[in-house]
Amino acid sequence: MELTAKTTIKSLLKEHPYLLDFLIEYRPEYGKLANPVLRASLGAVATLEMVAEMGNVPLEQLMSDIRSEIERHATESPMELQAHQADQMRHEALGGMIRDLHAGVDPDVIKRRFAELIEHASPSDIAAMEQTLVAEGMPEEEIKAMCDLHVKIFQESLEMEQKPVVPGGHPVHTFHRENEALAEVAKRIEHELADIGEPPTADGLRRQSDCLKADLARLAEIEKHYLRKENELFPALEKHGVTAPPKVMWAIHDDVRALLKDVRKALEEGPAATVVKEGRVLVKTIIDMIYKEENVLFPLALETLSEGDWVRIREGEAAIGYALVEPRGAWKAFKGEVPPGERKEGHIALQTGLLTAEQIDLLFNTLPVDVSFVDENDVVRFYSEGTRIFPRSPGIIGRTVQNCHPKASVAVVQRILDAFRAGERDVAEFWIEMNERFIHIRYFALRDVEGAYKGVVELVQDATDVRRLAGERRLLDWDVESSPKGA
CATH class of the missing domain: 1.20.120.520 (nmb1532 protein domain like)
Structure with missing residues (x-):
């Protein structure tokens, strides 16, 4: 094959499977290629140009070193090449078994074929195969319906795997x-x-x-x-x-x-x-x-x-809580890079004022609404920590909003985003009753001065008490409030 900047990892490894070990050892950043799930999902789109940038290596140097490895490998014994090809064939055979399982072949027959092929399967094998099935277009609902059988086929070898031991608090x-x-x-x-x-x-x-x-x-x-x-x-x-x-x-x-x-x-x-x-x-x-x-x-x-x-x-x-138990132990690890948004010093110039990051946090956290922001690329960038109607935790930051909703809701979410992006709508709203409370949910399109779509803000409010208001109150009257902190 001709090696170019646009050559994908998937096509490269398909032609030269032995390059997997070479790339893993070439740069620490490439170590994750050892994970078959990562290879299955990203290998089809990651080009050598992208890989070079990821490893902070000049593209020409990377391509030259790969060519040298290919030439060196051409002189190796046929036995080593056969071993790589056998490993590739093994993964293809495993994928074929799962496809046959979905096609209705008796699971006991599949288990016998599996026993003949392999004595050991890892969790990554199952994940990689499910990832491949999705990439090939198999509906997720079908994979869900069959995932019990996937595990059953591999059950014996999974139970032979040594379970990792983690410290308390992890x-x-x-x-x-x-x-x-x-x-x-x-x-x-x-x-x-x-x-x-x-x-x-x-x-x-x-x-x-x-x-x-x-x-x-x-x-x-x-x-x-x-x-x-x-x-x-x-x-x-x-x-x-x-x-x-x-x-x-x-x-x-x-x-x-x-x-x-x-x-x-x-x-x-x-x-x-x-x-x-x-x-x-x-x-x-x-x-x-x-x-x-x-x-x-x-x-x-x-x-x-x-x-x-x-x-x-x-x-x-802790923002979500625990089921029946609490963390036990004081596990600690090196934190690595600091997530964006944790810096508290300095001022931020806004259109009509100057606030510190702390003041902005306090402002959002005090508002009687649950605020979330999704940018123009459908990525969740912010949520408020104050009034909370629906569960939120830091893990959603940086996640595509479609992946933050159950499948049944994704179509509605996508319809709103598409209409906002196309300029057809600027507002969408819903109201529901939940746990005897009246919840008002509103979505507003964000646009810059030129009208370009910049994302969507979601406001969720418990409007139960607001709906009960009648008449007028024009004077401050804290004495009638049930709480000394009332409005």
């Missing part, structure tokens, strides 16, 4: 302790469902009703576990090119949320058979997700993310 350590506590509650619910009887009876349901209500309330704490994954862990993985597994898992999170709601409703309305049936599906879905986290997601994340990534995840956890 985000993965906290996730693990939460999983232990959540699994205990789920197993208890499983026993309570069994005690309703076979077949389930109304009397059995009455006997177990209080226990089930209490344990379902405990299980609902899983929301914090999932929110930390969605708002902290997933954004960090996405920045390293790992996009498919988070999307598949988020869809399953939404399934758990819906199931939990349905089971609690069935517990109030019956019949007993529905409670048992839906309750067992809920328990199985949660236990299966815990297995995927412990054997696929967390090992993959520990392999992929840097210490700086984990520090930022740890710093954002």
